[in-house]
Amino acid sequence: MNLKTLSEKLGLSQTTISRALNDYPEVSEATRQRVKAAALKYNYRPNTRAQRLATGRAMAIGHVIPMSNNQEMVNPIFGDFIAGAGESYSKAGYDMLLSVVQDKDEEATYRAMASKGSVDGVIVHGPHKNDPRIKLLQELGLPFVVHGRSMGDETSYSWLDINNGRSFQRATNLLLDLGHKRIALLNGDETMDFAARRRSGYEDALRKRGFAPDSTLTFSAEMTEQFGYETAKRLLQGMRPPTAILVSSYITAIGVRRAIGRAGLMLGRDVSVVTHDDDLSYLRNGDDIPSFTATRSSVRNAGRRCAEILLQSIATGNGQPVQELWETELMLGDSTGPAPS
Template identity: 45%
Template sequence: MAVNLKQLAELLGLSQTTVSRALNGYPEVNAHTRRRVLEAVRATGYRPNRAAQRLATGKARSIGLVMPIASGIDSDIHFGEFLAGLAEEAVKHDFHFVINPSAPDDEEATFRRLAASGNVDAVFLAYMRANDPRISILKSLSIPFVVHGRSIGGPRDYPFVDIDNTRAFYDATKLLLQLGHQRIALINGPDYLAFSIRRRKGLMRALDEWGLRLDDSLVQYSEMTDEHGYRSMQRFLQQPDAPTAVLCSSTVLALGAVRAINQAGLVIGRDISLIAHDDVLPMLKPENFSVPLTTTRSSLRAAGARIAARLIGGILEQGDYPEQELWPAELIVRASTGATPGR
């Protein structure tokens, strides 16, 4: 049977106040005492009374998320991986999630209700759009927040963790250009999302430096599923002047693209080159494809953990984090990229 706060304090020979302060991250509790308390919590299965904890500290120890719900919005393994990182960090500090479902046209009201409820100490935003109105909404509310990604246009003075999507796809395109490719296709995420816009921008910037222009017939936007990757690649291969290389915004899209390439009887890395963005999904490793994929790599789970650490650190007044973080993506060259055919 789990113990209560009084029994835990008696077991440790400490006052209930000291145990409570150790659990709630008060800086005046020394590291040795905090460690003893946490070890006892693990050993006894003690769970704090959240209502009492909130009364004592004024903190709910919860992070809020507004989840858009509507017909046509599919589940996304990428977001699941991000949440896994967020959850791993939250568990370390005994924080919870509060997920509020919302219709896309009711997000502003949902954020306002969530902030006013007192049920969360902070919120995070994801799936950033161009000129995303949610940033201005949250800046007007008295609740801390961190953004995963960046908007395009609008306010710039807000906390975020993002990867340099423009640079990632610029570097990937430059590699293909150096290998002689000029007909380069893009299988991208949804066209309204900021990361998709920036990845296209990176491709266009590299092409422009080589005196080339992006052929709009070689760009497909879609949800990032293997079926969409398959259909997009089929369309490209059916063109009279098919691309000799393709960029995919996810290894999930690449899974479908590879299927279409194989069905067409082409050899990846010889007849057509492929580069995918690798979010480091545990069930879909690029090195395990039939032809190991060249990738731009940045871990979604690490991003989730970082955002949780920043939010929790701000709530508990611990840690010193930069306001804005732009992470580089690593370009990893494998066998799926080769010289353009006939070169």
């Protein structure tokens, strides 16, 4: 069924139907529900071109990906986030515009999106401390949601983040409770907000338990499997190797596990590992019992929810920020045990 036929059946204009399906505030709730019920009954799928003409919108959401060497989001975790966001876009009849650009071209890309009207909003990935993109998008008047948040001003824009500081504080306390005193941290790029908060949580837990953070046990880099393997290998070959390692990514933790195995040691007995697990749909952390003890939060669900927040903001024109801080779940797995004597 096309828009014209649905319009005739309901006795409503095509513009009203398009506006109802896209949750415009000027359409009454009764009309909106009536239109959506009819669309479901007759299996109507909006034509994107017709929607654009009727609503004056681009019917697309932008994702700008800068290709710096240390970019954290061009990885499998980003793929799961995009899959979740894509589900929300598809339900709302929106397309996704993914722009992969050189770092120096990032600002120009956002400005072009705003001036051309090629997108109705954007999702900002991998925020840094005092991220300049937030001020830029506010000046451009382009609706946006940040996946994460940026230290500095966290009150004037929409964001969704996990409680990274508390998450790594709890993970560190778990290892301390098991008797571990030398706990290494393999973190992400600490110019990025999430990694800075995770280090803070780790160090706060140590200090509150009477341990001074040891700079020789903390490392920050792009979260790859190779980073995990090479760093853990060096640590385990040292004169005073750690008995536990806290890791910022499940992918990095796989490299740590490889290093432990090649050193002839047993994960969970000789060396304990706690990692963050984004609950990836295609790279699972075990079955009934997790392979790794982990702080878990689904990045796919985060993608879905970020998209929902942005689409609702676009539909209603409500500029009031929506801010959600999710707690992680601490999952006990096979990778942790008492500190070896």
